[in-house]
Amino acid sequence: xxxxxxxxxxxxxxxxxxxxxxxxxxxxxxxxxxxxxxxxxxxxxxxxxxxxxxxxxxxxxxxxxxxxxxxxxxxxxxxxxxxxxxxxxxxxxxxxxxxxxxxxxxxxxxxxxxxxxxxxxxxxxxxxxxxxx
Numbered sequence: 001x002x003x004x005x006x007x008x009x010x011x012x013x014x015x016x017x018x019x020x021x022x023x024x025x026x027x028x029x030x031x032x033x034x035x036x037x038x039x040x041x042x043x044x045x046x047x048x049x050x051x052x053x054x055x056x057x058x059x060x061x062x063x064x065x066x067x068x069x070x071x072x073x074x075x076x077x078x079x080x081x082x083x084x085x086x087x088x089x090x091x092x093x094x095x096x097x098x099x100x101x102x103x104x105x106x107x108x109x110x111x112x113x114x115x116x117x118x119x120x121x122x123x124x125x126x127x128x129x130x131x132x133x
Contacts, residue, residue, distance in 0.1 A: 001013065001014060001015065002014075002015050002018050004018050004021070004022060006021070006022065006025045006032065007025055007031070008025075008031060008032075013035060013037070014035070014036060014037030014038070014039075015037065016037040016038070016054070016111070016112055016113070017035050017036065017037030017054050017056065017112050018037075019112070019113050019116040020035075020054070020056055020106075020112040020113065020115055020116040020119065021035050021056055022116075023116045023119035023120045023123060024056050024058060024073070024106070024119060026119075026120075026123045027058070027069035027070075027072055027073055027119070027123060028062070028065040028066075028068045028069040028072070029060060029061060029062040029063065029064065029065030029066035029067070029068060029069040029070075030058045030059070030060060030061060030066060030069040030070070030073070030104065031058060031059055031060075031061035032056060032057070032058055033057045033058060033059050033103075034047060034055075034056075034057040035054070035055060035056045035057065036048050036049045036054060036055055037049075037054050037112060038050060038051045038052055038053050038054055039051065052109055052110065053107070053108070053109050054107070054108055054109075054112045055105055055106060055107045055108070056105070056106045057103065057104070057105045057106075058073075058103070058104045058105075058106070059102070059103055059104070060102050066102070070104065072119070072122040072123060073085065073104070073106065073119065073122075075122050076115065076118035076119040076121065076122045077106065077115070077118075079118050079121075079122075083106055083107060083108035083115050084106070084107045084108070085104060085105070085106055086104070086105040086106075086107065087102065087103070087104055087105075088102070088103040088104075088105070089101055089102055089103075090102075090103055
């Protein structure tokens with residue numbers, strides 16, 4: 001485990017997922033809520049993944065900017081062709097347009113640092129996530 005400073009304060013993360021979590025924490029409008037870098041003996045009750053698998057869970061922190069952050073995350077995942085994005089709505093059924101209840105989960109296998117490089121790439125220069133590039 002490693003302690004890192006994120007926008008929401010200092011947190012403890014699995015060593016191998018720290019770079020990806022820091023990169024995701026820089027996405028506009030999104031906030032990291034949980035993560036796992038994989039464990040030799042995973043505890044499913046605590047959301048732990050087996051070795052070789054990882055996830056980062058995010059929520060919408062600023063719905064005005066969230067679409068930009070989601071576009072960047074989608075572009076990074078697509079460019080890397082590694083990882084899956086899952087979207088879940090946890091809000092009332094009569095408000096499906098309320099992004100405050102949108103949850104985004106990034107799941108992958110292998111080395112999360114490889115995907116972190118692409119998230120950093122689109123965050124550092126947002127032009128990289130446009131359709132013309």
